[in-house]
Amino acid sequence: MSTTDAADDGSAVLAVAQRARDAATVLRTLTREHKDAGLIACAAALRAHADAIVAVNTEDVSRAREAGTDEGLLDRLTLDRSRLESIASALEDVADLPDPVGDVVRGYTLPNGLEVRQVRVPLGVVGIIYEARPNVTVDAAGLCLKSGNAVLLRGSSSAYATNAMLVEVMRRALMETGIPADAVQLVPGMTHDSVKYLMTARGLVDVLIPRGGEGLIRSVVEGSTVPVIETGVGNCHVYVDRDADIDKAVRILVNAKAQRCSVCNAAETFLVHADVAGRFLPVAMAALRDAGVTVHGDDRMRPYAEAAGTPFVPVTDADWAAEYYSLDIAAGVVDSMDDALRHIRRWSSGHTEAIITDSQSAARAFVAGVDAAAVMVNASTRFTDGGEFGFGAEIGISTQKLHARGPMGLPELTTTTYVVVGDGHIRE
Amino acid sequence: MSTTDAADDGSAVLAVAQRARDAATVLRTLTREHKDAGLIACAAALRAHADAIVAVNTEDVSRAREAGTDEGLLDRLTLDRSRLESIASALEDVADLPDPVGDVVRGYTLPNGLEVRQVRVPLGVVGIIYEARPNVTVDAAGLCLKSGNAVLLRGSSSAYATNAMLVEVMRRALMETGIPADAVQLVPGMTHDSVKYLMTARGLVDVLIPRGGEGLIRSVVEGSTVPVIETGVGNCHVYVDRDADIDKAVRILVNAKAQRCSVCNAAETFLVHADVAGRFLPVAMAALRDAGVTVHGDDRMRPYAEAAGTPFVPVTDADWAAEYYSLDIAAGVVDSMDDALRHIRRWSSGHTEAIITDSQSAARAFVAGVDAAAVMVNASTRFTDGGEFGFGAEIGISTQKLHARGPMGLPELTTTTYVVVGDGHIRE
Numbered sequence: 001m002s003t004t005d006a007a008d009d010g011s012a013v014l015a016v017a018q019r020a021r022d023a024a025t026v027l028r029t030l031t032r033e034h035k036d037a038g039l040i041a042c043a044a045a046l047r048a049h050a051d052a053i054v055a056v057n058t059e060d061v062s063r064a065r066e067a068g069t070d071e072g073l074l075d076r077l078t079l080d081r082s083r084l085e086s087i088a089s090a091l092e093d094v095a096d097l098p099d100p101v102g103d104v105v106r107g108y109t110l111p112n113g114l115e116v117r118q119v120r121v122p123l124g125v126v127g128i129i130y131e132a133r134p135n136v137t138v139d140a141a142g143l144c145l146k147s148g149n150a151v152l153l154r155g156s157s158s159a160y161a162t163n164a165m166l167v168e169v170m171r172r173a174l175m176e177t178g179i180p181a182d183a184v185q186l187v188p189g190m191t192h193d194s195v196k197y198l199m200t201a202r203g204l205v206d207v208l209i210p211r212g213g214e215g216l217i218r219s220v221v222e223g224s225t226v227p228v229i230e231t232g233v234g235n236c237h238v239y240v241d242r243d244a245d246i247d248k249a250v251r252i253l254v255n256a257k258a259q260r261c262s263v264c265n266a267a268e269t270f271l272v273h274a275d276v277a278g279r280f281l282p283v284a285m286a287a288l289r290d291a292g293v294t295v296h297g298d299d300r301m302r303p304y305a306e307a308a309g310t311p312f313v314p315v316t317d318a319d320w321a322a323e324y325y326s327l328d329i330a331a332g333v334v335d336s337m338d339d340a341l342r343h344i345r346r347w348s349s350g351h352t353e354a355i356i357t358d359s360q361s362a363a364r365a366f367v368a369g370v371d372a373a374a375v376m377v378n379a380s381t382r383f384t385d386g387g388e389f390g391f392g393a394e395i396g397i398s399t400q401k402l403h404a405r406g407p408m409g410l411p412e413l414t415t416t417t418y419v420v421v422g423d424g425h426i427r428e
Numbered sequence: 429m430s431t432t433d434a435a436d437d438g439s440a441v442l443a444v445a446q447r448a449r450d451a452a453t454v455l456r457t458l459t460r461e462h463k464d465a466g467l468i469a470c471a472a473a474l475r476a477h478a479d480a481i482v483a484v485n486t487e488d489v490s491r492a493r494e495a496g497t498d499e500g501l502l503d504r505l506t507l508d509r510s511r512l513e514s515i516a517s518a519l520e521d522v523a524d525l526p527d528p529v530g531d532v533v534r535g536y537t538l539p540n541g542l543e544v545r546q547v548r549v550p551l552g553v554v555g556i557i558y559e560a561r562p563n564v565t566v567d568a569a570g571l572c573l574k575s576g577n578a579v580l581l582r583g584s585s586s587a588y589a590t591n592a593m594l595v596e597v598m599r600r601a602l603m604e605t606g607i608p609a610d611a612v613q614l615v616p617g618m619t620h621d622s623v624k625y626l627m628t629a630r631g632l633v634d635v636l637i638p639r640g641g642e643g644l645i646r647s648v649v650e651g652s653t654v655p656v657i658e659t660g661v662g663n664c665h666v667y668v669d670r671d672a673d674i675d676k677a678v679r680i681l682v683n684a685k686a687q688r689c690s691v692c693n694a695a696e697t698f699l700v701h702a703d704v705a706g707r708f709l710p711v712a713m714a715a716l717r718d719a720g721v722t723v724h725g726d727d728r729m730r731p732y733a734e735a736a737g738t739p740f741v742p743v744t745d746a747d748w749a750a751e752y753y754s755l756d757i758a759a760g761v762v763d764s765m766d767d768a769l770r771h772i773r774r775w776s777s778g779h780t781e782a783i784i785t786d787s788q789s790a791a792r793a794f795v796a797g798v799d800a801a802a803v804m805v806n807a808s809t810r811f812t813d814g815g816e817f818g819f820g821a822e823i824g825i826s827t828q829k830l831h832a833r834g835p836m837g838l839p840e841l842t843t844t845t846y847v848v849v850g851d852g853h854i855r856e
Contacts, residue, residue, distance in 0.1 A: 025773065029796045110818060114807060123829050124799065202649075206829050221630075225650055227830045248852035255854035345453065367847055368457045371552065379542060379850030388855070389846070390538060401551050401634050401843035402655045403831040415829035418817070419795055422807030424676030426683035427816070 009189035013197035016185050017204035020125045020150040023182035027148045028122045030179065032099035038179045039095040039142055043088040045173035046138065046166070050084050053169070057134065057162040064158045077132045077159055087138045090393075094142045097392045100410040101148045115421040120414040122148030124206040127187075127198055128395075129154045129220055131212035134162045141170055141184045143395050147413035150180075152205065154187040154198060199224035211396050214323075229404060231396030234264030234351035235323050236381040239340045239366065241357035242273040246280050248378060249356040250287050255380040256354065258291040262325045264397060265352055265384045269320065269330040271340045274300075277333050285310040293327045300333035320347045337362060341369040348372060351399050352384040373399055373406035437617035441625035444613050445632035448553045448578035451610035455576045456550045458607065460527035466607045467523040467570055471516040473601035474566065474594070478512050481597070485562065485590040492586045505560045505587055515566045518821075522570045525820045528838040529576045543849040548842040550576030552634040555615075555626055556823075557582045557648055559640035562590045569598055569612045571823050575841035578608075580633065582615040582626060627652035639824050642751075657832060659824030662692030662779035663751050664809040667768045667794065669785035670701040674708050676806060677784040678715050683808040684782065686719040690753045692825060693780055693812040697748060697758040699768045702728075705761050713738040721755045728761040748775045765790060769797040776800060779827050780812040801827055801834035 027035075046053065057079040064077055079087075100120050107117040126149045128140045137153055144151035155163045164186055171181035187198055199208060199220060208228045210220040221228050238256050240249045256267035272280055277300065285308035288295060294311040295301060296319040305312035313319075319330040320343075334340045344353055354376035355366040363377045374384040384406060386394025391409030398404040404412035455463075474481065485507040492505055507515075528548050535545040554577045556568045565581055572579035583591045592614055599609035615626055627636060627648060636656045638648040649656050666684050668677045684695035700708055705728065713736035716723060722739040723729060724747040733740035741747075747758040748771075762768045772781055782804035783794040791805045802812040812834060814822025819837030826832040832840035 025797075025799075028799070108818070110816070114811060116817060118834075121799070222653055227655070227828065229830070245852065251852060251854055259855055363849075367845075369453075371453075371456065371549070372845060374846040374848060377847070377849040379848055379853040380855050382855040383542060383848055383850075383853065384846070388538070389544060390536070400655065402657070405843050406546075406846045415833050417795075417800060418802040418812070418834045419805070420802060420807055420811055421791075421805040422811075424673065424679060425807040425811065426679055427687055427808050427810040 009191055009194040010197045012188040013194050014201060014204065016188060017125065017152060017198070017201045019182040020152055020185055021204050023180040024122065024124045024150040026180050027145070027150055027183055028101070028124075030148065032101075034177070034179065035099070035146055035148070036095040038145055038174050038177045038183075039091045041173040041177045042138075042142070042170045043091040045169045046084060046088040046091075049165075049169045050081055053084060053162070053165055054079060054081060056165045060159055060162045067158075069158065073132055073158075077134070077162075079134050079162060083135065087135050090139060091142045094146050094393050097146065097410060099146065100414045103411070105416055112425060113422065114425055117419045118416045119419050120411065121417050123413060123415050125150045125152065125204060126413065127152040127154065127205045127208040127226070129195065129198070129208060129210045129212075129216065130156070131216065132156050132159055134159045134166060136211060137163045137166045138170070139393075140395065141167070143393055143410060143413060145174075145179075145183055147410050149413055150183050150185075152185055152187050152198065154195060157190040160190060196223060199226055202226055209396055229396070229398050229408070230400045231398055231408075232264045233323065233349050233399050234266070234397075235269070235321070235347060235349040236265060236267045236352045236354070237344050237348065238267045238270040238354045238356065238381065239337070239344070240270065240272040240276060240280055241337065241355055241359065241362045241366075242275040243359035243362055244273075244276055244280065244356040245358055246276070246283060249280055250284050252354065252356055252378070252380050253284055254287045254291050254293075256382055257288070257293055257329050258327060259380070259382055261327050263382075264323075265382050266325070267329065267354070267381050268323050269332075269347070271332050271334050271343060273337070273340070274333050274335050277304075282308065288329070291327070293329055295329055295331050297331040298333060301331050323349070337365060337369075341366070344370055349399055350401075351397070352376060352381040354379065354381050373397065437619055437622040438625045440616040441622050442629060442632065444616060445553065445580060445626070445629045447610040448580055448613055449632050451608040452550065452552045452578040454608050455573070455578055455611055456529070456552075458576065460529075462605070462607065463527070463574055463576070464523040466573055466602050466605045466611075467519045469601040469605045470566075470570070470598045471519040473597045474512060474516045474519075477593075477597045478509055481512060481590070481593055482507060482509060484593045488587055488590045495586075497586065501560055501586075505562070505590075507562050507590060511563065515563050518567060519570045522574050522821050525574065525838060527574065528842050531839070533844055540853060541850065542853055545847045546844045547847050548839065549845045551841060551843050553578045553580065553632060554841065555580040555582065555633045555636040555654070557623065557626070557636060557638045557640075557644065559584050559644065560587055562587045562594060564639060565591045565594045566598070567821075568823060569595070571821055571838060571841060573602075573607075573611055575838050577841055578611050578613075580613055580615050580626065582623060585618040588618060624651060627654055630654055637824055657824070657826050657836070658828045659826055659836075660692045661751065661777050661827050662694070662825075663697070663749065663775060663777040664693060664695045664780045664782070665772050665776065666695045666698040666782045666784065666809065667765070667772070668698065668700040668704060668708055669765065669783055669787065669790045669794075670703040671787035671790055672701075672704055672708065672784040673786055674704075674711060677708055678712050680782065680784055680806070680808050681712060682715045682719050684810055685716070685721055685757050686755060687808070687810055689755050691810075692751075693810050694753070695757065695782070695809050696751055697760075697775070699760050699762050699771060701765070701768070702761050702763050705732075710736060716757070719755070721757055723757055723759050725759040726761060729759050751777070765793060765797075769794070772798055777827055778829075779825070780804060780809040782807065782809050801825065
């Protein structure tokens with residue numbers, strides 16, 4: 001790539017960001033009614049252009065197949081009519097959600113008569129950097145529009161034509177409802193430099209949300225001067241306490257690992273208290289074997305795995321650190337809850353940790369002792385999810401501590417303003 | 429500085445950060461009672477060691493004076509007995525505030541019976557990077573302890589001996605109350621590299637809060653991979669609307685500019701609607717003159733300034749951008765509120781914007797049209813302050829949009845965990 005291309009990308013990205021900024025000025029003043037009309041118009045337009053969108057997507061998929069892309073990625077890239085219908089109806093679901101903008105978070109009157117209200121307002125311009133799934137293009141646009149934000153979308157090059165068409169269809173629908181088309185824009189240029197310009201567009205872009213693998217997230221965090229919300233990295237643990245109900249523990253462990261193993265809220269390690277290992281492990285190993293799980297265990301796990309015929313590999317530090325996203329699980333026997341807590345503190349990614357126990361004091365100590373976005377007591381780690389939590393929509397699961405932690409819904413796409421009303425008040 | 433020094437600083441900073449991390453594990457489980465006892469013990473210890481602290485500070489001040497430090501900075505560096513007493517009693521005030529940790533932000537039961545509670549928990553390890561004032565050392569330590577966080581303090585080299593003694597006195601007091609001394613630590617090393625190690629200690633440090641001038645804040649934002657909360661940059665505007673009450677407008681403008689001009693919530697620009705300029709400006713110019721203010725105004729301002737004998741300089745773009753922190757103010761006449769909003773959007777630092785108007789619709793349009801941490805209607809910009817807002821304490825005023833915006837009190841030093849309690853719940 002020549003220097004000229006990079007410079008072109010730079011000015012093109014900044015121009016797009018400036019247009020987003022201008023659109024954001026209008027978006028923050030739109031009524032809920034107007035934004036919902038825009039969402040519904042987008043859904044209708046996507047349905048009306050379904051054939052053309054599917055055709056363009058088929059070309060993206062063919063090009064990716066010729067380039068040797070693996071089947072999993074090809075599947076995530078594919079948009080057929082039924083997936084497109086789900087995407088369109090998700091926009092209508094977002095229209096049904098309450099508008100977070102204008103929500104009064106706190107309000108009170110000071111002794112001097114000043115009325116203070118802390119009110120939710122849009123963030124402004126939100127940048128989303130994501131990988132192959134074209135549904136993110138529409139989902140993110142819908143959530144940002146509903147929360148009054150302009151969105152800059154930076155998908156993967158393999159989905160570029162599909163994303164470009166989805167965005168074009170939505171932009172036209174917005175214009176027809178009197179909403180600035182620049183509420184939804186694709187970041188131009190597919191070079192690495194175009195991302196870099198996005199990541200350093202302080203003052204134009206208010207927040208970046210990377211959605212994808214650990215490599216993507218790390219590169220955004222390290223290269224960005226725009227504030228970043230990290231999402232979706234999960235090394236989740238299930239701790240089976242001495243006072244666990246064995247049946248519940250086995251059911252939760254298998255669910256947490258195997259119900260859907262390719263997601264960030266799946267369990268990647270389980271730890272069992274030595275006092276209950278003899279009762280728990282024979283049942284657990286059989287259940288894991290039946291679910292097709294390979295156990296990466298310590299020496300105390302081995303005999304139980306062998307007895308049950310569960311696939312077994314000796315555990316290493318790489319296993320404790322791993323997010324397998326596969327039917328593998330690291331496993332160890334611990335002599336106390338303190339040992340379990342120390343292990344979790346060392347290896348946790350701060351996503352979701354679960355304890356299975358019937359002891360109030362154990363549950364209390366575990367909740368106090370781990371530091372994560374979500375702590376489950378006698379429930380599967382798989383519940384850490386915006387949909388399950390009743391948020392109606394989710395832009396991602398934050399694993400950082402600032403601004404938003406855990407599933408992020410519409411309120412997490414806002415900031416606040418203190419509106420203070422006086423009657424000539426001055427400070428003495 | 430040799431490479432060896434830098435490497436030494438690096439490992440020393442990381443060792444200190446690791447000790448803070450370990451202390452944070454204990455701090456998050458402390459009761460309010462225990463933390464308050466620590467705060468009160470620190471206050472008592474500072475009083476008991478007042479003579480020694482003042483003596484060390486006197487040496488810091490002498491060294492700074494010999495190095496040619498200006499009088500304003502020397503004053504901020506100085507700690508006499510009365511200032512030390514204020515600092516100690518501020519710790520006791522913090523003890524009186526409610527504990528934000530454990531506060532349930534939201535709580536509900538899902539249709540499947542899962543009980544979801546979003547609970548405030550400490551951030552973990554907070555780094556504060558600040559300039560000369562040694563009171564920040566104690567204030568920040570107190571607020572972080574109350575909110576269950578370990579703090580890493582990185583003050584200026586000119587206050588090093590004072591800060592080291594303040595920290596040592598507090599650490600000993602904490603130990604005596606059974607709180608880990610490493611709850612409060614000074615970052616070792618005064619080289620630029622020691623700050624760099626702090627700014628890149630991801631995983632050990634949860635958030636950095638720079639407090640000081642724009643240069644300090646910019647360098648932390650640009651050099652840090654640890655999340656940063658920006659504080660305290662304020663280019664605040666006062667807009668006098670066509671429907672303003674003249675007396676209130678003059679009183680508020682003078683208060684916003686001149687009551688204390690060296691702070692971030694002082695006004696730096698005023699804009700007046702052309703329709704009211706003829707009535708407002710003669711009174712305003714006289715009042716600004718009496719308050720010792722120099723007006724940097726546009727051509728339409730000049731005749732009013734000259735008639736009142738108010739010091740006048742033609743305004744430039746540098747003035748619109750300036751945070752004077754002095755008795756200077758930029759000023760312009762606008763033909764409409766839209767012009768005022770365009771001006772503010774272009775030059776605002778997003779701190780505080782004020783409108784003076786008796787019109788409901790004008791107030792509504794202004795609040796909707798500006799994007800700032802605080803918007804004042806008929807009140808002085810000087811009210812944007814944790815103390816004035818009734819927070820009882822303030823770690824700084826955030827001018828960014830993520831996590832905290834506006835005055836930051838104790839709740840802003842926390843994050844949340846979703847605690848989810850089930851009874852064997854699995855996801856279908």
